[in-house]
Amino acid sequence: MSVLDREMPGVAMTPDNIRRRNLPLGTNLLIVVAALVVSAVVVLGAGIGNWLLVVVLASVIYLVGLNVVASRVEGKRAARNRMWQTLIYAACVLAVLPLASVVWTLISKGASRLDGDFFGSSMANIGARDPNGGAYHAIIGTLEQVGIAALIAVPLGVLGAVYLVEYGRGRFANTVRFFVDVMTGIPSIVAGLFILSFWVLVVSKWFNDGNPEYSGFAASLALSVLMLPTIVRSTEEMLRLVPGPLREGSYALGVPQWKTILKVVLPTAAPGIVTGVMLAIARAAGETAPVLLVAGGLARINFDPFSGGQASLALYVYQQAGDASKYAPARAWTAALTLVALVLILTIAAKLLARRNKLTR
Known part of the structure; x- marks a missing residue:
């Protein structure tokens, strides 16, 4: 039994399947929307937090859902790679957000006196x-x-x-x-x-x-x-x-x-x-x-x-x-x-x- 057969039990490994073992972009977006909806229902429905907690919980739900779906479609190894890749991208976004916030604050509040005087x-x-x-x-x-x-x-x-x-x-x-x-x-x-x-x-x-x-x-x-x-x-x-x-x-x-x-x-x-x-x-x-x-x-x-x-x-x-x-x-x-x-x-x-x-x- 090959490595691909062990990672995707019950799925026949044909040349077409091997070439198409990629998670579609639409499925990824669907997981994002579902994670946001579930998080909003849990947090806002129970009244335990605001939009920030919604985003945090949605991120956790998205990672879990992405791992489950990607494991079924791409295999466990590819799913782990996709999950860590998502975490790396998220870390980059979190690192850029404070800088973007500072730049936006400076521009929005500092533009009022940009004049010749x-x-x-x-x-x-x-x-x-x-x-x-x-x-x-x-x-x-x-x-x-x-x-x-x-x-x-x-x-x-x-x-x-x-x-x-x-x-x-x-x-x-x-x-x-x-x-x-x-x-x-x-x-x-x-x-x-x-x-x-x-x-x-x-x-x-x-x-x-x-x-x-x-x-x-x-x-x-x-x-x-x-x-x-x-x-x-x-x-x-x-x-x-x-x-x-x-x-x-x-x-x-x-x-x-x-x-x-x-x-x-x-x-x-x-x-x-x-x-x-x-x-x-x-x-x-x-x-x-x-x-x-x-x-x-x-x-x-x-x-x-x-x-x-x-x-x-x-x-x-x-x-x-x-x-x-x-x-x-x-x-x-x-x-x-x-x-x-x-x-x-x-x-x-x-x-x-x-x-x-x-x-x-």
């Missing part, structure tokens, strides 16, 4: 009863602070990862890895307090006639402290994924190690490195506490990151969300949508640039 004005001279006011100053602050932080953290992070992977051996390399791991778990407010106590209260006095000064550059330093461990760890993992034969082939041709790293290893790992860098930038762009501590968060426009306080989009959202004005929540939602869109645009642009690398095609 929001992107072309600041909060200077805006009172509680004024419906105008925008986030131009916060957008400028975010771009400058995150840009300077990236200029500081990206080269240091990539070079540190190159050292750990290509050169790092012994106690010093292990010490560097340890401190990188420790920095990964540092709260953002601790980074802000460190820059406040070091840069704002000590170093900035040397350039400001003995008076401490808040600045966007101080916020950039705090953000670079937060970005650095993420860039080091992600770049280190990407460099370790580069195949060893690529390095060995380069060495066999007489290419020195530094040139192999520059021309072979880094271009090969570039897409992964870019992903890690964009994750670090996204985290830095969404930080509020460091900017509040060391940049102050001005309501007016300040293009100079080295002199005077600055705002950021994350800080702007925090301030507007706690404002008593009835117009503030709309500004906060639009600023949050702007921040997400800005990070998304930067990520897409960086990924497109990384795809132009010939070694990764």
Whole structure:
């Protein structure tokens, strides 16, 4: 007796049956409808829950019914495969639902202030009863602070990862890895307090006639402290994924190690490195506490990151969300949508640039 005969007892295994052992789509849809109807009758009829419980119970009934029907039509092995495939698809849907909910909430509530005034004005001279006011100053602050932080953290992070992977051996390399791991778990407010106590209260006095000064550059330093461990760890993992034969082939041709790293290893790992860098930038762009501590968060426009306080989009959202004005929540939602869109645009642009690398095609 064959395996198919054992899985479908009482059914003759002819060539036509073997070719047609697939559960029809109509039968699958019928099981879905029947599961929903039975679940609604049980839950709503007994008054023990709402539509959410109906969906949960219907999912359980559907899986049981699908297993029974598929076992009769396709066999036990195919039925188990179909059931687990359904569970995997359901898990993917459940994972996407929170993200879709966040995106829909941002778009629906943030679209109300998508106008020229929001992107072309600041909060200077805006009172509680004024419906105008925008986030131009916060957008400028975010771009400058995150840009300077990236200029500081990206080269240091990539070079540190190159050292750990290509050169790092012994106690010093292990010490560097340890401190990188420790920095990964540092709260953002601790980074802000460190820059406040070091840069704002000590170093900035040397350039400001003995008076401490808040600045966007101080916020950039705090953000670079937060970005650095993420860039080091992600770049280190990407460099370790580069195949060893690529390095060995380069060495066999007489290419020195530094040139192999520059021309072979880094271009090969570039897409992964870019992903890690964009994750670090996204985290830095969404930080509020460091900017509040060391940049102050001005309501007016300040293009100079080295002199005077600055705002950021994350800080702007925090301030507007706690404002008593009835117009503030709309500004906060639009600023949050702007921040997400800005990070998304930067990520897409960086990924497109990384795809132009010939070694990764």
